[in-house]
Amino acid sequence: xxxxxxxxxxxxxxxxxxxxxxxxxxxxxxxxxxxxxxxxxxxxxxxxxxxxxxxxxxxxxxxxxxxxxxxxxxxxxxxxxxxxxxxxxxxxxxxxxxxxxxxxxxxxxxxxxxxxxxxxxxxxxxxxxxxxxxxxxxxxxxxxxxxxxxxxxxxxxxxxxxxxxxxxxxxxxxxxxxxxxxxxxxxxxxxxxxxxxxxxxxxxxxxxxxxxxxxxxxxxxxxxxxxxxxxxxxxxxxxxxxxxxxxxxxxxxxxxxxxxxxxxxxxxxxxxxxx
Numbered sequence: 116x117x118x119x120x121x122x123x124x125x126x127x128x129x130x131x132x133x134x135x136x137x138x139x140x141x142x143x144x145x146x147x148x149x150x151x152x153x154x155x156x157x158x159x160x161x162x163x164x165x166x167x168x169x170x171x172x173x174x175x176x177x178x179x180x181x182x183x184x185x186x187x188x189x190x191x192x193x194x195x196x197x198x199x200x201x202x203x204x205x206x207x208x209x210x211x212x213x214x215x216x217x218x219x220x221x222x223x224x225x226x227x228x229x230x231x232x233x234x235x236x237x238x239x240x241x242x243x244x245x246x247x248x249x250x251x252x253x254x255x256x257x258x259x260x261x262x263x264x265x266x267x268x269x270x271x272x273x274x275x276x277x278x279x280x281x282x283x284x285x286x287x288x289x290x291x292x293x294x295x296x297x298x299x300x301x302x303x304x305x306x307x308x309x310x311x312x313x314x315x316x317x318x319x320x321x322x323x324x325x326x327x328x329x330x331x332x333x334x335x336x337x338x339x340x341x342x343x344x345x346x347x348x349x350x351x352x353x354x355x356x357x358x359x360x361x362x363x364x365x366x367x368x369x370x371x372x373x374x375x376x377x378x379x380x381x382x383x384x385x386x387x388x389x390x
Contacts, residue, residue: 118132118134118167118177120179121167121177121179121189121191124179124182124189125165125189125204127182127184128182128183128184128187128188128189128205128206129162129187129206129210130162130163130164130165130206130212131164131165132164132165132166132167133164133165133166133167134166134167134169135166135167135168135169136169137169137170152170153167153168153169153170153175153177153193153195154167154168155167155168155191155193155202155204155214156168156214157204157212157213157214158212159211159212159213159359160211160212161209161210161211161212162206162210162211162212163211163212165204165212165214174195175193175194175195175196176193176194177191177192177193177194178191178192178193178194179191180192180201180222180223180224181223181224181225181228182225183224183225183226186205186225186226186229186254187205187206188203188204188205188206188225188228188229189203189204189205189225190202190203190204190217190222190223190224190225190228191204192219199219200216200219201216201217201218201219201222201228202214202215202216202217203215203216203217203225203228203229203232205225208255208256209359209361211359215228215232215266215374215376216376217231217232217376218231218313218375226254229253229254230253231375232374232375232376233268233374233375234268234372234373234374234375236268236270236370236372237260237261237268237270237372240260240261240270241253241260241261243260244258244259244260246259262363262365262369264297264355264357264360264361264363265297265357265360266291266373266374266376267289267291267297267355267371267372267373267374268371268372268373268374269351269355269363269365269369269370269371269372270369270370270372271367271369272350272367272368272369272370273367273368275350275368275370276368277303277350277368281303281304281348281350282303282304283301283302283303284301284302284303284304285300285301285302286298286299286300287299287302289302289349289351289355289371289373291373291376296357297355297356297357297360298355298356298357299351299352299353299354299355299371300351300352300353300354300355301351301352301353302349302350302351302371303349303350303351303368304348304349304350311323311325311326311340313339313340321340326340348370349370349371349372350368350369350370350371351365351368351369351371352365352366352367352368352369353365
């Protein structure tokens with residue numbers, strides 16, 4: 116698998132890239148993956164290297180889709196047989212490395228990969244905020260429409276007050292599978308349902324019954340969908356803390372929404388990123 120072009124791409128954004136072959140490959144949970152697996156890693160430390168790990172029988176193709184030095188990002192696509200997975204790699208505002216798996220369909224640049232990570236609530240907030248200004252403000256840590264801390268977006272809700280149905284908690288964690296917990300001083304939430312998200316297009320989703328119906332029709336489709344548990348309404352207020360992230364102080368209620376990163380394992384392609 117030819118990767119010399121990747122070393123230059125990552126060097127252009129200020130980090131190193133290494134390839135390691137014939138080493139055991141594990142999932143994020145520690146479970147071994149097959150010998151023909153591929154995994155992309157980074158520690159999440161300041162300008163830590165990205166490492167492509169290839170199992171001893173790994174065979175596939177890795178494409179460099181885009182490099183954006185102004186946004187310190189690289190967009191890659193890894194393909195094995197019929198499975199294609201896109202990864203957005205780069206540096207955050209504190210020069211710490213990250214990897215995010217993004218949808219395949221229509222994602223060709225670092226900029227639209229970042230947009231694809233935004234949930235509908237965030238895009239709606241941008242469209243309804245007249246003071247968004249220049250396009251570059253859409254990818255900053257904060258703007259007039261929202262604030263961001265790691266994988267969580269916080270949308271100001273000045274008229275919101277928790278109702279009788281809201282579950283109120285203090286110093287409660289905000290969790291996304293595979294990531295370290297963020298903690299909010301005050302949380303008001305209503306649990307939502309689990310849905311299956313298309314790895315080809317995160318805008319498509321199925322209920323449990325819809326997924327089961329699809330599996331009866333074509334069981335091979337199971338590798339094209341990932342299950343995610345979604346909480347439809349989470350509101351937070353006060354101090355928002357997280358390891359390796361700057362503390363936010365929210366004086367009014369904000370709606371908290373996780374980004375749309377897909378599951379980090381698909382078939383025999385995986386990634387590890389310690390956020």
